[in-house]
Amino acid sequence: xxxxxxxxxxxxxxxxxxxxxxxxxxxxxxxxxxxxxxxxxxxxxxxxxxxxxxxxxxxxxxxxxxxxxxxxxxxxxxxxxxxxxxxxxxxxxxxxxxxxxxxxxxxxxxxxxx
Numbered sequence: 001x002x003x004x005x006x007x008x009x010x011x012x013x014x015x016x017x018x019x020x021x022x023x024x025x026x027x028x029x030x031x032x033x034x035x036x037x038x039x040x041x042x043x044x045x046x047x048x049x050x051x052x053x054x055x056x057x058x059x060x061x062x063x064x065x066x067x068x069x070x071x072x073x074x075x076x077x078x079x080x081x082x083x084x085x086x087x088x089x090x091x092x093x094x095x096x097x098x099x100x101x102x103x104x105x106x107x108x109x110x111x112x113x114x
Contacts, residue, residue, distance in 0.1 A: 002026035002102050004095055009108030012085055020080040020108060022095030030073035033098035036080045038091035038110075046091075049080060050098045063089075085112045 008020040020036070035050040048060045049069040057069050068081040078095055092107040 002029065004102060004105035006093060006095055006105050006108040009093060009110045011111045011113065013114050014086060014112055016085050016112070017081070017083045018085065018110060020082065020093055020095075020110075022078045022080075022105070024076045024078070024095075026076070029076040034069075034071060034078045035096060035098045035100070036067075036069060036078070037094045037096060037100070038089075039094070039107075040091045045094070045100075047098075047100075051078065052098075082110070085110075087112045 003025045005023045006020060008018060010018060012018055031053055033050055033052045035047050037045045037047050039045040048063050049067055050058045051069045051071050059067060066082065066084045071078045082089065090110060090112050092109050094104055094107045096102050096104060
């Protein structure tokens, strides 16, 4: 069973940057399309970025040009570099497959505030 552990969140001022990491257990990580999601209380979880096993990326319009998803299959890790952060990026961020079919981790809180 693959387990996901997110890290790297925190409090940052508007315009700042953070880099999130998601470590996955299990040797089959490399075959999955992986994604980063975010959720705020009272709203549905939103898919913000995906990356295929071959490295093809896709982004939600709200983060395009500011966020970059990447992966290191040798380390079973997927990253989300977040630049030019805005208060509306405040959320708990999770990783999962593109279809969200693995068990969800605990997420990592990102708060963008002055």
